[in-house]
Amino acid sequence: MSEVTFSTSQEKEAAFWAWLTEGHVVFEPSTPQSSGKANQGFRVVSTEEIKQLITDALDKGDEALVNKLLEIASQPQPLSNDLLRKSLRVGNGEYLKLLYVKLLEKTSFSDVIVRMLIPFAMDYLSSFKKRRPGELWEQNDRLNHLFSLLESWQSISPESRSRAVDMGLVDFEGINELLPDYPYKLDDIKTAVSRVILGELERELFDPLEHKNRVYEEFKREWSRETSENPLYSMTLEASIDPDETDKVVFTPKVVLSKRLTVEDQEKLFDKFGELDVLDFLQKFMAQDDKGKEEGNYVGSRADGELREICIHREVSLPACSARVEDSVHFEVGDTASAILLNRIEQDSIQLRMLVKTLGKCVDIDVDNFFVNEFKLIRELPHEKEYATATVLAKSGTLTSFLKIATKLAKTTEDFSLIGAINSCRNQIVDYEKAQNFVCDLVDSSIRRRSVVSFYVNEDVWRFLPLAMKGKDWIVITNAYLARR
Numbered sequence: 001m002s003e004v005t006f007s008t009s010q011e012k013e014a015a016f017w018a019w020l021t022e023g024h025v026v027f028e029p030s031t032p033q034s035s036g037k038a039n040q041g042f043r044v045v046s047t048e049e050i051k052q053l054i055t056d057a058l059d060k061g062d063e064a065l066v067n068k069l070l071e072i073a074s075q076p077q078p079l080s081n082d083l084l085r086k087s088l089r090v091g092n093g094e095y096l097k098l099l100y101v102k103l104l105e106k107t108s109f110s111d112v113i114v115r116m117l118i119p120f121a122m123d124y125l126s127s128f129k130k131r132r133p134g135e136l137w138e139q140n141d142r143l144n145h146l147f148s149l150l151e152s153w154q155s156i157s158p159e160s161r162s163r164a165v166d167m168g169l170v171d172f173e174g175i176n177e178l179l180p181d182y183p184y185k186l187d188d189i190k191t192a193v194s195r196v197i198l199g200e201l202e203r204e205l206f207d208p209l210e211h212k213n214r215v216y217e218e219f220k221r222e223w224s225r226e227t228s229e230n231p232l233y234s235m236t237l238e239a240s241i242d243p244d245e246t247d248k249v250v251f252t253p254k255v256v257l258s259k260r261l262t263v264e265d266q267e268k269l270f271d272k273f274g275e276l277d278v279l280d281f282l283q284k285f286m287a288q289d290d291k292g293k294e295e296g297n298y299v300g301s302r303a304d305g306e307l308r309e310i311c312i313h314r315e316v317s318l319p320a321c322s323a324r325v326e327d328s329v330h331f332e333v334g335d336t337a338s339a340i341l342l343n344r345i346e347q348d349s350i351q352l353r354m355l356v357k358t359l360g361k362c363v364d365i366d367v368d369n370f371f372v373n374e375f376k377l378i379r380e381l382p383h384e385k386e387y388a389t390a391t392v393l394a395k396s397g398t399l400t401s402f403l404k405i406a407t408k409l410a411k412t413t414e415d416f417s418l419i420g421a422i423n424s425c426r427n428q429i430v431d432y433e434k435a436q437n438f439v440c441d442l443v444d445s446s447i448r449r450r451s452v453v454s455f456y457v458n459e460d461v462w463r464f465l466p467l468a469m470k471g472k473d474w475i476v477i478t479n480a481y482l483a484r485r
Contacts, residue, residue: 006042014042016464019077020142024050026072047073079145080459087454091329094474095450096249101478103176103241103249110455114154116481117469121150121461124468149458178237180253181446182438186231189438192431193318194227197255199428201316205284211417215273215281223257231438234258237446238317246482247325250340251443258313266307286312319344319432321439323447328473331447333440341436342386345429349390352425356393356402359418363409371398394429 005028006014018025023044045053050073057065090098101112125146186193198220206212226233234256239249261269269278319341322334360367368375374396381389393399403419410416457465469477 004044006044008041011042012467014044016467018044019460019463020140022047022077022142024072024075026050026053026069079142081149082459083456084459084462085454085456086462087452089452090474091327092447092451093325093328093331094478095453096323096325096331096447097247097475097478098453099239100241100246100249101481103239104243106175108175109453111154113453113455114457116477117465118150118153119481119484120468120472120477121465122147124464125150128464146460146464149461153458153461176239177254178239178251178446178450180232180235180237180442181449182232182442183445184441189434190228190231192434193231193438194224195424195427195431196318196435197227197231197257197316198224199424199431200318201257201314202424204314204316213277213281213284215269215278216285218269218273219259219281222259227255227257231255237443245324246479248322250320250322251439251446252320253318253439253442255316255318256313257316258311260309260311262309263307266310282312285314319436319439321436321443323443325475328475333444341432342390345387345390345432348425348429348432349393352393352422352429355418355422355425356399359406359415359422362412362415362418363406365402365405365409367402370402371396374398391429391433394426399426 004017004023006017011025014025017023021044023046026043026045028041028043050069054066054069054073057069098109098112101116102109105112105115125143129143201223202212205216236254238252238254240252241249266278324332324334326332356371357367359365360370371393374392378389378392381392399422403422406415406419410419
């Protein structure tokens with residue numbers, strides 16, 4: 001093997017070349033050049049060459065150099081099939097980009113990283129071979145060993161598919177779920193967030209003018225207390241993608257509302273509300289939605305003696321928030337005027353106006369005249385002010401005056417139900433802004449917490465993999481992977 005030299009900045013390259021050619025890395029001390037600059041770096045020498053260096057050092061009586069060369073010559077360089085678990089620190093933008101592909105392919109970070117790195121590793125080895133054609137002939141066992149490891153990389157690391165090891169700094173990572181991280185105080189927003197959670201539940205369960213089941217009101221009190229105390233309890237961030245925007249991930253907070261009901265609890269509900277009303281609510285609450293949640297099949301009935309303890313639960317979504325990659329480190333979180341938020345507020349705004357007009361007819365108030373200024377402002381606001389337009393009525397002090405007068409004029413339970421529905425709808429619209437700000441802060445802090453990804457790699461592949469990745473961030477690597485996909 002002819003001598004190969006490397007600069008001082010190429011120590012890793014020198015070590016890999018030495019392993020690949022079963023040579024030894026020796027440090028080349030500084031020597032003056034004709035230019036006056038010092039020449040130093042590393043040499044990769046064969047076993048025969050290091051023998052001669054040791055002999056020369058012995059002749060010169062250089063005991064320190066003899067010991068150093070003997071230490072280098074005695075270091076084993078075996079082939080290995082062992083796996084290593086490696087953790088890499090990534091930028092927040094890189095994390096989002098990796099998350100996009102993870103969601104796209106419905107797999108783990110570990111598998112995504114392996115799939116992305118195999119082409120880079122293959123290209124690096126091929127390029128390395130072409131640069132040194134004299135030394136790396138076709139029968140180089142070590143080079144062939146590496147190519148073989150790369151070809152089987154995806155299938156030799158079953159542990160890498162474990163979702164529990166996807167992130168080095170997070171206890172759990174689902175396929176499309178993240179645990180939220182919110183390091184700020186909840187006092188200013190927890191009531192608003194709690195009301196939005198329950199408002200979304202009511203949106204799913206009841207029509208706007210439908211009389212709410214008395215059993216629901218019983219459960220609502222407990223859920224309201226729980227979510228007001230800590231909105232993060234039983235919350236996860238569900239991540240999703242837009243296939244046409246590879247730099248954006250959408251996060252939707254999901255809250256699970258649940259209740260364990262013993263046989264005794266069910267008996268008490270039957271006695272208090274009647275079995276039919278209890279069954280009506282529980283079946284509606286547990287019903288399967290369009291995302292395939294398990295359909296409830298609770299039939300109750302004390303007569304046949306089949307009551308058993310049950311646990312009811314339903315997932316409710318908060319307003320979504322997007323995070324867009326800017327570069328390897330930076331990302332931008334979507335603001336409160338996002339299309340998703342606006343759509344929900346516009347729906348509530350339409351419902352609020354309908355409820356106000358219905359109540360006005362019931363209590364003989366001319367709504368168009370009562371809210372003349374608000375309706376005029378809604379008509380005059382420019383189209384790009386959709387958010388302001390949708391919140392005019394809810395934020396108006398005139399609405400409070402209207403509810404006060406309507407309360408005095410109310411005569412029937414339906415009138416009071418309408419007043420309650422209007423107040424709830426108004427709160428929902430106003431609370432959405434607070435909830436959206438909370439979600440944006442939640443997503444921002446949750447992403448910033450994530451900076452480490454883990455994967456499994458063969459010990460010998462790791463000898464050169466950092467060299468193959470050198471100068472390339474995960475944005476570059478991911479974009480190249482998506483272009484080939």
